[in-house]
Amino acid sequence: MQGKKLLVTGGAGFIGGNFVQYMINKYPQYDINNLDGLTYAGDLTKHREIEKKENYHFMKADIADREAILPLFEKEKFDYVVHFAAESHVDRSITDPEIFVRTNVLGTQVLLDAAKQMEVTKFVHVSTDEVYGELELDSSTLFTEETLLQPNSPYSASKASSDFLVRAYHETFGLPVNITRCSNNYGPFHFPEKLIPLTISRVVNNQKVPVYGDGKNIRDWLHVHDHCAALDLVLHEGVTGEVYNIGGHNERTNLDVVKTIMTTLGKSEEFIEFVPDRLGHDKRYAIDPTKLEKLGWKPTYTFETGIAQTIEWYVENKWWWEQIISGEYKNYFKKHYSLDQS
Numbered sequence: 196m197q198g199k200k201l202l203v204t205g206g207a208g209f210i211g212g213n214f215v216q217y218m219i220n221k222y223p224q225y226d227i228n229n230l231d232g233l234t235y236a237g238d239l240t241k242h243r244e245i246e247k248k249e250n251y252h253f254m255k256a257d258i259a260d261r262e263a264i265l266p267l268f269e270k271e272k273f274d275y276v277v278h279f280a281a282e283s284h285v286d287r288s289i290t291d292p293e294i295f296v297r298t299n300v301l302g303t304q305v306l307l308d309a310a311k312q313m314e315v316t317k318f319v320h321v322s323t324d325e326v327y328g329e330l331e332l333d334s335s336t337l338f339t340e341e342t343l344l345q346p347n348s349p350y351s352a353s354k355a356s357s358d359f360l361v362r363a364y365h366e367t368f369g370l371p372v373n374i375t376r377c378s379n380n381y382g383p384f385h386f387p388e389k390l391i392p393l394t395i396s397r398v399v400n401n402q403k404v405p406v407y408g409d410g411k412n413i414r415d416w417l418h419v420h421d422h423c424a425a426l427d428l429v430l431h432e433g434v435t436g437e438v439y440n441i442g443g444h445n446e447r448t449n450l451d452v453v454k455t456i457m458t459t460l461g462k463s464e465e466f467i468e469f470v471p472d473r474l475g476h477d478k479r480y481a482i483d484p485t486k487l488e489k490l491g492w493k494p495t496y497t498f499e500t501g502i503a504q505t506i507e508w509y510v511e512n513k514w515w516w517e518q519i520i521s522g523e524y525k526n527y528f529k530k531h532y533s534l535d536q537s
């Protein structure tokens with residue numbers, strides 16, 4: 196395959212960071228450009244092994260800063276854009292919704308304008324299954340690409356708004372886009388405010404794990420590597436204008452996930468602490484990935500193999516998450532939960 200110039204937004208975050216590494220290994224002939232504003236969730240230490248490569252470049256910029264983004268696109272003339280940059284944590288969207296609108300909606304619109312002006316070959320917008328709203332706990336219904344968008348949190352509402360803008364730029368201006376909607380990811384470099392890395396890091400440090408409500412809410416888990424492979428396929432083979440759901444049929448209750456981690460790490464369930472529920476807590480997410488499977492994708496990890504690999508990674512890479520939990524994030528955690536840090 197010929198060399199291409201790829202822009203990854205949010206490549207200092209969890210999924211974008213894994214995607215940068217996946218693409219640089221798979222396509223050494225590509226020029227990989229990581230644009231990130233380095234918010235609390237952005238971290239470049241994860242790229243220390245690739246940062247000296249000639250075909251990797253980092254650019255610090257805010258996607259909502261039109262004055263910075265348009266000239267950058269004019270100068271760099273990217274072929275492809277894969278857009279991850281976002282505020283991504285539901286709990287933060289409940290306490291501070293405004294930044295979610297600025298980054299996720301306005302930021303996406305600025306990128307769309309730049310992509311349109313510079314006629315990029317493909318713009319992949321990385322969205323989420325949360326835009327579909329929630330499913331009942333006792334149903335077997337799955338989200339398909341035709342499911343009505345009924346976002347419930349400020350986070351998912353901002354993502355759904357950005358999806359509509361991406362669709363509009365395709366319909367109105369003919370911008371070659373794809374929208375992907377993936378289920379919950381887990382894997383290396385997952386920021387320790389999210390359920391799985393939070394549980395692993397706290398259990399390793401002998402701290403209690405906060406489980407919201409009764410712990411019976413269901414999420415559909417996918418290893419981040421399989422998400423990256425799906426995005427690679429959509430970038431190169433996705434039919435322009437189409438939406439693709441991404442998920443691997445791995446529905447688990449939160450309590451099951453937490454208990455699996457505790458058992459693997461040899462800890463008892465005494466480490467579970469039930470805490471007040473998240474406001475507007477979506478009951479269940481579950482993805483029907485048939486359309487993507489027809490394009491040629493299938494996941495390589497089951498939940499069992501993926502969670503084992505992830506726990507091992509966190510145990511071996513304590514240096515990475517410890518620098519985060521001892522920094523600014525420590526104050527957020529103290530404020531957000533009434534759990535002590537001991």
Ligand code: NAD
Binds near residue numbers: 323
């Ligand atoms: P993350 O919070 O780990 O990373 C987000 C990155 O975006 C960070 O590096 C941050 O610095 C950067 N960023 C934030 N605001 C920015 C701005 N204004 N300008 C430039 N950069 C900015 O998020 P994640 O979990 O890796 O999610 C990435 C994308 O995937 C998001 O769009 C999210 O909606 C979507 N998604 C996430 C999941 C999941 O389970 N984590 C599942 C489906 C879809």
Ligand code: DAU
Binds near residue numbers: 379389480
């Ligand atoms: O479904 C895709 C989405 O998955 C992405 O779009 C989001 O960016 C990503 O953050 C994730 O959202 P969730 O809200 O599902 O993930 P989170 O890890 O925050 O929570 C997973 C479940 O665990 C949810 O039901 C809430 C619960 N939970 C979470 C935390 C942080 C707890 O019980 N305790 C916790 O401390």
